[in-house]
Amino acid sequence: MEKNCVHGGLNVNSEINLGKIDREYLERHQKSKSFYERAKKVFARGVTHDSRYFEPTPIYCVKAKGSRKWDVDGNEYIDYWMGHGALILGHSHPIVTRAAVEQARKGTHLGASHEIEIQWAEKVTRLIPCARGGIVEFTNSGTEATMMAIRIARAYTGKTKIIKFLSHFHGWFDYTIVDYNPDYSHILHGYYPVGIPLEICRYTAALPPNDIESVEKTIEEGDVACVILEPGGASMGLIPTPKKFLEDLRKITRENGVILIFDEVVTGFRDAPGGAQERYGVIPDMSTLGKILAGGYPGGAVAGRKEYMSMLEFNVEGRSDFRRISHPGTFNANPLSAAAGNACLGLILDGKVHPTINRRGEDLKRGINDVIEDSGVNGLAWGTTDSIIYIGIGISEVDLEVSNIESFIKFQKKRERSQKILRMIEKALINGGIHPMGSRFILSIAHNKRDIEITIEKFNEALGNLRSEGLLKDYL
Numbered sequence: 023m024e025k026n027c028v029h030g031g032l033n034v035n036s037e038i039n040l041g042k043i044d045r046e047y048l049e050r051h052q053k054s055k056s057f058y059e060r061a062k063k064v065f066a067r068g069v070t071h072d073s074r075y076f077e078p079t080p081i082y083c084v085k086a087k088g089s090r091k092w093d094v095d096g097n098e099y100i101d102y103w104m105g106h107g108a109l110i111l112g113h114s115h116p117i118v119t120r121a122a123v124e125q126a127r128k129g130t131h132l133g134a135s136h137e138i139e140i141q142w143a144e145k146v147t148r149l150i151p152c153a154r155g156g157i158v159e160f161t162n163s164g165t166e167a168t169m170m171a172i173r174i175a176r177a178y179t180g181k182t183k184i185i186k187f188l189s190h191f192h193g194w195f196d197y198t199i200v201d202y203n204p205d206y207s208h209i210l211h212g213y214y215p216v217g218i219p220l221e222i223c224r225y226t227a228a229l230p231p232n233d234i235e236s237v238e239k240t241i242e243e244g245d246v247a248c249v250i251l252e253p254g255g256a257s258m259g260l261i262p263t264p265k266k267f268l269e270d271l272r273k274i275t276r277e278n279g280v281i282l283i284f285d286e287v288v289t290g291f292r293d294a295p296g297g298a299q300e301r302y303g304v305i306p307d308m309s310t311l312g313k314i315l316a317g318g319y320p321g322g323a324v325a326g327r328k329e330y331m332s333m334l335e336f337n338v339e340g341r342s343d344f345r346r347i348s349h350p351g352t353f354n355a356n357p358l359s360a361a362a363g364n365a366c367l368g369l370i371l372d373g374k375v376h377p378t379i380n381r382r383g384e385d386l387k388r389g390i391n392d393v394i395e396d397s398g399v400n401g402l403a404w405g406t407t408d409s410i411i412y413i414g415i416g417i418s419e420v421d422l423e424v425s426n427i428e429s430f431i432k433f434q435k436k437r438e439r440s441q442k443i444l445r446m447i448e449k450a451l452i453n454g455g456i457h458p459m460g461s462r463f464i465l466s467i468a469h470n471k472r473d474i475e476i477t478i479e480k481f482n483e484a485l486g487n488l489r490s491e492g493l494l495k496d497y498l
């Protein structure tokens with residue numbers, strides 16, 4: 023029988039068979055691990071957001087500044103979570119922080135309207151093309167924004183069904199969290215969305231990404247209120263969306279009186295100051311916003327043409343108020359988020375954010391691809407927006423061309439097969455002081471040239487560590 027042994031302050035009795043990367047990870051995160059043990063007693067899955075789940079322990083952080091953050095064990099990281107994409111200016115940007123702190127002193131909730139909410143909305147209408155001359159409705163999160171946009175679309179059209187695309191994420195509420203489709207569910211692992219009545223799932227048609235024929239067919243079947251998608255591609259650009267698909271969608275939805283919603287919670291103010299709609303030159307009817315919108319504080323919004331947004335108006339002549347959408351919400355446009363968001367959008371309007379961040383993203387993508395090529399590993403780094411970079415192992419350019427259920431499944435299977443390797447790369451990078459968000463790197467203007475160089479060096483090291491543990495043999 024094995025004896026308890028202590029290795030670098032770590033009781034490794036149960037971890038005796040771990041490889042070097044796993045052992046180093048545990049050694050480096052002893053305090054985090056003890057926090058995780060406590061957390062598991064109060065949180066069902068030990069964490070407070072599904073994507074922060076990480077075994078044997080997620081890292082627990084204490085502070086962050088610029089491109090860096092620090093964990094409870096004293097490890098320093100170049101951070102590529104960047105507030106799940108909310109922190110385009112980096113952690114604690116001085117201008118945003120000053121605006122928020124000043125507002126906190128004046129009051130975090132005035133129980134009244136206030137000027138900053140107007141300034142904030144005015145900036146949204148200047149930046150986001152579909153909101154120019156239009157209307158903004160603030161919510162507390164991206165999820166709430168997509169809920170509201172769908173409700174507006176249904177109220178306006180009087181129709182019930184929504185079209186979404188497999189793997190496109192729009193928050194966790196019933197109508198969009200489902201990737202349910204009776205035609206494909208048996209192929210897609212027989213996925214059944216527990217907690218959501220099947221009747222509700224039937225109002226959502228989840229179609230293969232970029233499959234225009236499926237969209238046409240579903241619209242022909244009738245009762246479609248809206249099409250919602252991440253214009254930059256599924257799950258922050260994992261599966262890219264071709265411009266042609268967006269153009270075709272625009273045409274088909276317009277011809278059929280179906281509302282087109284771009285979920286720009288990620289791409290808004292990131293792909294370009296005006297989001298993906300500015301970048302691709304395709305303007306939707308409504309847009310949902312979040313993350314960067316509130317400068318790293320909680321917030322969301324729907325923005326779009328008055329024609330649709332007027333479903334929220336009081337006292338419309340000739341319409342009973344029973345036919346309007348009500349929208350309470352204690353923290354709607356709360357002064358703290360408004361102050362931070364207004365400051366952040368002000369900096370984006372200055373025009374200096376995007377040239378910098380896009381260049382850094384390009385440098386990182388090129389650097390990672392060079393490392394992959396030099397190492398002889400079958401893999402790829404890509405990004406549909408310049409400042410979110412994905413890595414894939416066993417994936418090539420052609421796999422990213424998803425346009426029907428077959429190519430979607432092929433992509434998913436390849437991705438699933440490489441999940442373990444991607445997790446190990448992530449772990450090796452964390453050991454090296456780099457914290458990617460899973461297999462993606464989300465950039466901010468706080469990432470400087472040196473940060474990018476270090477990240478590329480550490481990625482090289484991480485691949486080397488995996489190789490020496492024999493983990494890459496299937497991908498060489």
Ligand SMILES: Cc1ncc(COP(=O)(O)O)c(C=O)c1O
Pocket residue numbers: 106163164165166168191192193194252258285286287288312313322
């Ligand atoms: C495209 C997209 N839409 C909606 C949401 C939901 O936003 P929130 O997490 O603020 O509810 C997210 C969150 O990541 C997202 O990526």
